[in-house]
Each structure stands twice: as C-alpha cells, then as structure tokens.
Amino acid sequence: AGAVAADRAGDPTSRDAATAATSALAGAAGAWAVRVHEVPANRDAVMAASFWKESR
Numbered sequence: 001a002g003a004v005a006a007d008r009a010g011d012p013t014s015r016d017a018a019t020a021a022t023s024a025l026a027g028a029a030g031a032w033a034v035r036v037h038e039v040p041a042n043r044d045a046v047m048a049a050s051f052w053k054e055s056r
Contacts, residue, residue, distance in 0.1 A: 012037075020045035028053055 020041045023034045027046040036042045 016041060024049035 016038050019036055019038070023036060023042040024045040026034050028049045034042065034046075
C-alpha cells in the first residue's frame with residue numbers, strides 16, 4: 001500500500017514514468033511545484049498535460 005507498483009524490488013529508475021505521470025496530474029490540478037529527481041522528464045510531462053488542457 002502506498003507504493004508505486006512499477007518495481008517492487010526497489011529500482012527507483014523504474015518509477016520515473018509513473019512519477020512523470022503523477023507530476024502531470026498534479027500540474028493539471030493546479031500544483032505550484034513538485035519535487036522530483038528527473039526534472040526534464042517531469043517538466044515535459046507537465047508541459048504536455050498543460051498544452052493538452054489548453055487545447056480543449
């Protein structure tokens with residue numbers, strides 16, 4: 001419970017895509033900031049979600 005199921009063995013890099021998706025959802029919900037380790041991927045995900053939201 002409370003863990004991302006991407007890799008239960010503990011490899012943090014396997015959770016990067018799930019983190020980016022969560023960041024995009026947080027941004028779409030109005031979050032001002034999120035703390036992440038892989039900034040470029042998360043920035044891209046947030047920007048893609050923002051562009052999608054604005055185009056609707």
